[in-house]
Amino acid sequence: MNMEEIIVKTRDSGSLNREEIDFLVQGISQGSIPDYQIAAWAMAVYFRGLDAEATRDLALSMAHSGDIMDLSEIEGYKVDKHSTGGVGDKTTMVVIPLVAAAGVPVAKISGRGLGHTGGTIDKFEAIPGFQVELDKKAFVAQVNKIKAALISQSGNLVPADKKLYALRDVTGTVDSIPLIASSIMSKKLAAGADGIVLDVKVGSGAFMKNLDKARQLAQTMVSIGHGANKDVVAVLSDMDQPLGQAVGNALEVAEALATLNGQGPKDLIELSLHLAAHMLQLAGQHQDFTAAYQHVSHLLRSGAALQKFKEMVQEQKGRLLSADQYYGLPRAPVQYPVLSEQKGFVRAIDCEGIGRTVMQLGAGRARMDDTIDPAVGLILDKKRGDRILKGETLAVI
Numbered sequence: 001m002n003m004e005e006i007i008v009k010t011r012d013s014g015s016l017n018r019e020e021i022d023f024l025v026q027g028i029s030q031g032s033i034p035d036y037q038i039a040a041w042a043m044a045v046y047f048r049g050l051d052a053e054a055t056r057d058l059a060l061s062m063a064h065s066g067d068i069m070d071l072s073e074i075e076g077y078k079v080d081k082h083s084t085g086g087v088g089d090k091t092t093m094v095v096i097p098l099v100a101a102a103g104v105p106v107a108k109i110s111g112r113g114l115g116h117t118g119g120t121i122d123k124f125e126a127i128p129g130f131q132v133e134l135d136k137k138a139f140v141a142q143v144n145k146i147k148a149a150l151i152s153q154s155g156n157l158v159p160a161d162k163k164l165y166a167l168r169d170v171t172g173t174v175d176s177i178p179l180i181a182s183s184i185m186s187k188k189l190a191a192g193a194d195g196i197v198l199d200v201k202v203g204s205g206a207f208m209k210n211l212d213k214a215r216q217l218a219q220t221m222v223s224i225g226h227g228a229n230k231d232v233v234a235v236l237s238d239m240d241q242p243l244g245q246a247v248g249n250a251l252e253v254a255e256a257l258a259t260l261n262g263q264g265p266k267d268l269i270e271l272s273l274h275l276a277a278h279m280l281q282l283a284g285q286h287q288d289f290t291a292a293y294q295h296v297s298h299l300l301r302s303g304a305a306l307q308k309f310k311e312m313v314q315e316q317k318g319r320l321l322s323a324d325q326y327y328g329l330p331r332a333p334v335q336y337p338v339l340s341e342q343k344g345f346v347r348a349i350d351c352e353g354i355g356r357t358v359m360q361l362g363a364g365r366a367r368m369d370d371t372i373d374p375a376v377g378l379i380l381d382k383k384r385g386d387r388i389l390k391g392e393t394l395a396v397i
Helices: 003-011 018-030 035-048 052-063 091-101 120-125 136-146 159-169 177-191 211-227 249-260 266-282 289-302 304-315 351-363
Strands: 079-083 106-110 148-152 195-202 231-238 337-339 378-380 393-396
Touching: 003 018, 003 035, 018 035, 018 052, 018 159, 035 159, 035 177, 052 159, 052 177, 052 211, 079 091, 079 106, 079 177, 079 266, 091 106, 091 120, 091 148, 091 249, 091 266, 091 289, 091 304, 106 120, 106 136, 106 177, 120 148, 120 249, 136 148, 136 304, 148 304, 159 177, 177 211, 195 211, 195 266, 211 231, 231 266, 249 266, 249 304, 266 289, 289 304, 351 378
Parallel strands: 079 195, 106 148, 195 231
Antiparallel strands: 337 393, 378 393
């Protein structure tokens, strides 16, 4: 078996077997296959695709290319949630405490942001003192104690995917559903949860711009999960405009806290409750989705989820000032309102453009070694369909 044969077979729409996939992944991990051959294979996949079995095998093989997180010491059914990336998407900060408050353990491993979509770890690090680096013993102990913990992806998790993704990023082969699906699911499988809820974004600010491709990605990831004996549910959610009003790390933390206080934007509340209800269903707390939705709605209204968020922050050495209107979060020294030059209605929002603008302000990264400014961002005063008068504030930078 050699790499040239695998490239040619993929180019000619042949079906790769498990041995060929394992050979490929092992070669990527160990560096025995040169970058130009890996890139050539990725381009062949981009044009010819992979069948369902090969896509599943690729995800499984990459998941096992490094460490697998063993969560067996955590009591109960562990659930996880993953978003494919959006602008202003702070649902994780609402969903984790909602699900944990229901008594379902959430052992969350998240990444940092790259490009126009924000990273969950960057948002949590906007909380002064919050520690995202915990060793496995402390991570497991915290989940057993309060049912929730969030740490950054580190160590030797899915090294093959890291190498393959880096090459895809510079060879025009990122936009391939088999490669996207296997990349996401390899990380989820390695993270060790029993059940996974996938939030697949669709729209101008998402990676998937149209509904058909988003649905295809969702179905592919669910199929991979089922093939790995995991319970998986996928939700398609709108990303034609930012979620909520805040875009930027500390601003999004503040909005998540407002939501947990029962004062958040309607779209953020609805999506968070929807995802949390699916997580409770997977964990077997409710057979009926409506009952699960009502349960998490009660936990939000009662303040139980807010209390759980505060417990999580305290356990991970973060500091939130309840007496302060902004919770002691970093604040930008300059606030610049953008005024409307005419009256009318908001017809559309350039969601990706807003994400890139906020990234360039310093809230995101163009390269992984870029430094994040947690204070900067943008607050949208108007959303799609809103009426505007001349001179009204559209947004505040």
